Structures are given as structure tokens and as C-alpha cells.
Amino acid sequence: MRIFDPHIHMTSRTTDDYEAMYAAGVRALVEPAFWLGQPRSSVDSFVDYFDALVGWERFRAAQFGIAHHCTIALNPKEANDPRCLPVLDLLPRYLAKDGVVAVGEIGFDSMTREEEKAFARQLELAREFALPALVHTPHRDKLAGTRRTLDLVEAAGVDPGMVVVDHLNEVTVDVVEEAGAWMGFSIYPDTKMSPARMVAILRARVESGRGLGRVLVNSAADWGRSDPLSTRRTGEAMLAAGFTEDDVERVLWHNPIEFFGQSGRLLLDVPETDSAATFAGNSLLRGER
Amino acid sequence: MSSTIPSLDPALAERLEAVCLEIEADPARIRVRFPAAAREIGRTPGTSADVGQDRLEDRVRVRLLEALRRAVPDVERRNTEVHDLYRFGDADERRAVLLGLDRLDLDDRALDLVHDALRTNDPRLVAAALGPYAATHLEAADWRQGVLKCLFVGVPLALVTGLDDRADAELSRMVGDYAAERRAAGRSVPDDALPLLLPVRPSES
Numbered sequence A: 001m002r003i004f005d006p007h008i009h010m011t012s013r014t015t016d017d018y019e020a021m022y023a024a025g026v027r028a029l030v031e032p033a034f035w036l037g038q039p040r041s042s043v044d045s046f047v048d049y050f051d052a053l054v055g056w057e058r059f060r061a062a063q064f065g066i067a068h069h070c071t072i073a074l075n076p077k078e079a080n081d082p083r084c085l086p087v088l089d090l091l092p093r094y095l096a097k098d099g100v101v102a103v104g105e106i107g108f109d110s111m112t113r114e115e116e117k118a119f120a121r122q123l124e125l126a127r128e129f130a131l132p133a134l135v136h137t138p139h140r141d142k143l144a145g146t147r148r149t150l151d152l153v154e155a156a157g158v159d160p161g162m163v164v165v166d167h168l169n170e171v172t173v174d175v176v177e178e179a180g181a182w183m184g185f186s187i188y189p190d191t192k193m194s195p196a197r198m199v200a201i202l203r204a205r206v207e208s209g210r211g212l213g214r215v216l217v218n219s220a221a222d223w224g225r226s227d228p229l230s231t232r233r234t235g236e237a238m239l240a241a242g243f244t245e246d247d248v249e250r251v252l253w254h255n256p257i258e259f260f261g262q263s264g265r266l267l268l269d270v271p272e273t274d275s276a277a278t279f280a281g282n283s284l285l286r287g288e289r
Numbered sequence B: 001m002s003s004t005i006p007s008l009d010p011a012l013a014e015r016l017e018a019v020c021l022e023i024e025a026d027p028a029r030i031r032v033r034f035p036a037a038a039r040e041i042g043r044t045p046g047t048s049a050d051v052g053q054d055r056l057e058d059r060v061r062v063r064l065l066e067a068l069r070r071a072v073p074d075v076e077r078r079n080t081e082v083h084d085l086y087r088f089g090d091a092d093e094r095r096a097v098l099l100g101l102d103r104l105d106l107d108d109r110a111l112d113l114v115h116d117a118l119r120t121n122d123p124r125l126v127a128a129a130l131g132p133y134a135a136t137h138l139e140a141a142d143w144r145q146g147v148l149k150c151l152f153v154g155v156p157l158a159l160v161t162g163l164d165d166r167a168d169a170e171l172s173r174m175v176g177d178y179a180a181e182r183r184a185a186g187r188s189v190p191d192d193a194l195p196l197l198l199p200v201r202p203s204e205s
């Protein structure tokens, strides 16, 4: 099974996770820029984080045979913090870089005016840099937040085919389908979707003739209790429910490539793994050199 | 590295020229054109373990820095722009900034970037840091430490600009001590360190 995880925060994960992911079939991923689980107190903190996303983390993933891409943005939570807002002026420098395949995570957290301003500005940046946008939907008031998200996408004049609206569930999927945007589902214990619910949504889509297109399945694994193999678990659940290998590959591999390929910046030829290689002189084999 | 690119394919040369003109008209455009240069203008395909490899994207980015020098006559403004390109750059962009430092007429204003690169253990950055700019501006003590660092991180000394002119008795002593430690540990001494073990000339202060 070949897997492209279109949303996973590897900065928070260990080398054991990389090994297990490779063994499970993960060969490529996208790491969206998000918050750290605690507030950043300055723009400099973003700069170091973005540096890691385009440098050290890409190197680390390559050591395990996985192609690492990232998205860059001011996340919705920190859009409310005046200490963080000036990072908006730095984003163009990062959105110009190789391996940056979308603007994200943008969107709403608490649906404040500040969030809406940052969201709209970053949709403009997505247009300017011809990049897709990865949009986070809120945990609270999710349906209203999803509707408002789609209104803003339309107002910004962004092609909905260039937008994935993420963390969807049974309640929010239909409005996104109707808007023509991509539908992202996070298979994440307790708070988001499970493999069984995901399979039920996929089956309903096939039975109603809407098919398997425009669907992205991700683990959204981060620093919380989460599972970087939940994409694989979903693939297995699809097979158990009678989907074919081709169906699984369509959802878990070809769809993410189709969506993020719109950036023209995917880096899918992972260099041969060389565990003694160094990034900025920093090898993963600490103590062995 | 020459400032002209002899074997340039015409389409690439055209793209490069267009971006240079864009920067000369609006120097702030370098902030997005410099990071995107490999993708938008041209790159040598694949990666290489050879830290001295002459790569197209390095040459292209140095040309953009030359356009910046023409576009921003005010040296302090130019210096700020160059520092920002380094600060917000990835490893490839930082390497190109280092390679272009001697084209920017910054006197010793960018020495801190050389120091920053020499603090990393990234051979491509260390190699790029010890080019013509460091040969001219880096103080003797720092420059010797830089050469020694090359031996430690595996940068061939052939990539150090001005080695023959600047090598002195103090550097010979330092390399001699390094060689003695390597031999005591039963490890080999890089071939290119050996000529430095010969006495050369008295140290500059």
C-alpha cells in the first residue's frame, strides 16, 4: 500500500514514527505549519519553525525514505495575537521556496475578526503565488465555521479546486462537496474521524455516484494523542469493506498528488537513504560519528 | 566562479535576464525571486555529495545578487537586504549569499554571515564561507580556525580561497597538532592537510 499523508506534523514525532510510517507504506507527506501546542511569543519563533520545515525536517524524513513537503502560514489561533501578526509580512519569502506546496493551515479557530482578516490576506497570497490553500475548520461551531470558510474562498476569487477544507466529518462534508472544494478528513482518535466512519463516508459517496475524487485522508498526527499510521488503518478498513487496491491507492496516493501537484512543487524523487548523511552537520546517528 | 555563465542555455539566460531586470527595477523583488531562483530560472538536476560542485542554481543566485548591487547603491540598505536573504534563506540560499559576498561591495559589513556559516557543521556552507570575501576580510585567527574546521567537516582545502597566500606558521602548528591527535587515535590525516605541515612564513598577527 502506497501512502501520501497530506497532513501530519512530523516536527512533533520521533524517528520511530518515521520508521513505522515507512514500513506501513508512507512515501510522501505534507507538514502544514500550525501552532506549537503553546503560544509563540514572537515572530522569530515562526522563522525558526519555518526554517525547520524547509530544512531539518525535510532532511530527517529523507533519511527514512519519505518525501517531505510543507505548507506555510500564520495559523488561525495565533492570528489573534498581535505579537504574531507581523509574520504575515515574512510569508512571501517562504511561500517562494521549493517544497512549499500550499498556504496553510489557515482558516478559523474562534471565528474572530482578526482570524478573518488573516484568513482573507492569506487567500490573496495563495492566489499571488499560484499555490493551493489548506484550510483548518474549527472544533467548535464547525458547520457555521465551514460555511463562513467557503464564503471567504468565494469572495477571494480563489478557485475552489485549489482549496482543501480539512478536519471534515459527516455534518460538514456536504457543503464542501457542493462548493467544489477538496474534502479533507483527519483520522484522529477521539476528537475527529475514525477509520470506520471514514469508510462509511467513502461508501456513501460511491453509492451516490460522487466517487472517490476530491477526498484527502490524513492522520493530522501532532503533539497530541494521535496515530501517524491512521492513514494505513483507513486503507485496511477500506479493503475489509470491499474497496479494491486501486480504490485505496486512489484515495491515499493519487488524490494528494493531484491536489498538491497543482503547486508544481512536489519533490517525489526521494534521494537514496544514507543514514550517515548530515544536515547542517547534524546526523541522525548521534554518538556514532 | 566567473560572473558570466558560458554554457548557459538560451532559454535559461533569458529567464535570468528578465529576473535581473525585475530586481533592478524593484529591488524588493529579490525577496521572492532569490528563494525561487532554482525552480524559476534553472538548477543542476539531482544532488551531489561533492561540496565544491559548481551548481547552476548557485551561479544564477549570484547573478541576482549582482543585480541587487546595481539596483541598490546605498551600501547600508544593500547590506540589510543581503542579511535578510541569509536570515530567511534555506541552506541553498545561504550558500549562494556566501558565494556572492565578494560581488556586493559591502567591505567587512557581512563578516557576521561568514562567522555564522563557520559555526555550522554544514560542509557546503563552510566551503562557501571561505571564498574570496573571507580571504580578503576575515581576520587571521578566525581564518585559521575556518581552515581547521574544513579539515574537521571534510571540506577539501582546494576550495579555500587564498590558502597559499595566507597559510602561515601558526596554521602549520594548528594543523600539526590536529594531525598528531588523528594519528594518536589511529585515524588518517587528510592528504590535503599535509602541505600545510611544512613551515611557510611567520604568522600575521
Ligand SMILES: [Zn+2]
Pocket: A007, A009, A032, A034, A105, A220
Ligand atoms: Zn494540523
